[in-house]
Structure formats: structure tokens, C-alpha cells
Amino acid sequence: MDTENPPGEAEFPGRAGDCLSRPSSNTAFGCQKQPKITLLGYQKDICDRLNAHIAAGQRRPLVVVRTAGGKTVIAVEMIRQAIERGEEVLVVVHTTELIEQTSRKLIDHDLGDHAFIKAGYPTRLLAPIQIASVQTVNARAFRSRKIELRKFGLIVIDEAHHARAKTYQQIVDANPTAVIIGLTATPCRGDGRGLGNIFDTIVLGPSFEELKDAGRLVSSRIYAPQRPDLKGVHIRQGDYVESELAGSDGQAKAGRRRRDALVQACRGAPHRRFRQQCQT
Secondary structure, three states: OOOOOOOOOOOOOOOOOOOOOOOOOOOOOOOOOOOOOOOOHHHHHHHHHHHHHHHOOOOOEEEEOOOOOOHHHHHHHHHHHHHHOOOOEEEEEOOHHHHHHHHHHHHHOOOOOEEEEOOOOOOOOOOOEEEEEHHHHHHHHHHOOOOOOOOOOEEEEOOHHHOOOHHHHHHHHOOOOOEEEEEEOOOOOOOOOOOOOOOOEEEEOOOHHHHHHOOOOOOOOOOOOOOOOOOOOOEEOOEEOHHHHHHOHHHHHHHHHHHHHHHHHOOOOOOOOOOOOOOO
């Protein structure tokens, strides 16, 4: 949870060696502007379908695109169109990494005139595009009421599978006439709750094969050891209880078999190893 900061021209705590500093008049983070992004064919198609849904009265579409499909690029193109129409835009994210990623993509798209609603970041509430931490918006606009949100023409919610939360819902409720575009790769939540409380239609992105053909993904070869002994391990909300898995004898044996299978499969090839709660 973000700590509360009063609004104002705060300095961003830049780190040595990066380009994160107080934004200049035409860029954020002081990053040098890059050439304008050219949309891939499927990204343009998604933007066209979004516009068609919005024109038909479905003003809260959920965009479902696999990881590496370029969801942020799609969002930035829709933001560019909104700015050209003279609308103001709010982008809602839940991590620092997404704030920085969104800012850099906006700069790439010649949309450097943006600011932040996020503890420790520069605040300029009159900027036409606001990149906001959902936690900071909740703290400043709703809990303490230190700022008043404007009426936005477009709201973009990244990682929109989180949008069931009250912190998102109150932002939506405060902007009843806004177009709201959600972005996610995983629309099915672990708790089984749907997203129909916010979104009214789904715009599906390309399949795995289409992304592979576009050079965004690569084929995979899957290796799996034999099924482990999971006696005594319970299932909650559709998945195994992780704490019970970590302590089960079957899981420990499965971990060792998984290690052996991967070592054999990756022998002689560059690879990266990950380890999570298994005895090897």
C-alpha cells in the first residue's frame, strides 16, 4: 500500500544510471523521446474493434491479450485517439513497474505530457493524462479527499482482473460517463468471481499460434515427470493448498523428478533455473 503524500510538484527519487527524473516540459522521467510506435496488424484490429464496440454503446470493453501481445501499446493508441478528441485520460495501475512502463510507452507514442498520482512521483493534476496508482487514488481522492478527481473521458484499467476490488469500483462510480477499457491476460479469477460489475463486452486478442507467427512468442517443448502422490493435499478455490504441497512427501519426490527431467532436457542448452518450495 502506498504511503500518502500531499499533492504538489514532488521530485521523483531517481536512481543512478537510469532516466527517471523530474519530467521536462515534453517528456516524463526525463527520457529521450523515441520514434512513434507502429501498431502490428492485430493491435490495430483490436483498436478498431474497441472503437466499434464503443460506437455501438458498449462503453466498457475488456481487452484480453496474452502476455507479450502488447496490451500497453494498444492502450496507448486508444489514449492517443482520446487526446486528439480533446478528452482527459486516467490510467489506473497497481504496481510501480506498470507506472514506469506506461509512462515510457506514452513517450514512445509522442504523449509525454502526462503526470502521476502516486506517492513519490511528480504530481500535476492539470495534465491531460494521469497515470495513477489505484492505492494512491484511494488514499488521496476517497479516504482523505485531499484531491478531487476530474471527470475523465477515458479510463484505462491495467491488470483488470483486479477490478472487482472496491478501490477500482469507486473510481468507476465517480466517472459514470467515461469509456472504461480493461486490459488483462487472465480474465478468469482464482476466486471464480466475474468482471461483469464493470465491463460489458470482451475483445479477444490473437491466439498463441497467431502471436507465434507474428514473432511475439516462441514454440515450447514440454517435459513433465510422472504424477506425484498428493494424498492428504486439499484443494481450495480450484487449486492445491500451497502450504500442504510444500510439506508433502509426494511433492518432494516430484521436485526431485522434475529437477532430473529438466537437467536431462536442458543438457547442453542455455537455460535459467527457478526454484520454489521444493526439496531437491
